[in-house]
Amino acid sequence: MAPAAANVSRFAILFEKEEIEKNDYNLSVSTYVEKEDTGEVIDIKVLNQEIAETVRKIDVLRASINEIVKEMDDGE
Structure with missing residues (x-):
């Protein structure tokens, strides 16, 4: 079991292996974490x-x- 981790909006999110598999093992951060709108x-x-x-x-x-x-x- 993975250690406990905190999700931090627009910074870090803990994903299960199944979610990564669904994205063809793409580990690009932008695939999983939305960039902050600085407009x-x-x-x-x-x-x-x-x-x-x-x-x-x-x-x-x-x-x-x-x-x-x-x-x-x-x-x-």
């Missing part, structure tokens, strides 16, 4: 608001640059 959860509404604010700031800066260029052209 970041993004709130699309907040992201969209941030993009809209950035675009607004760009528009204000572009208008300021256009005004400066116009003043420089008028000064020639």
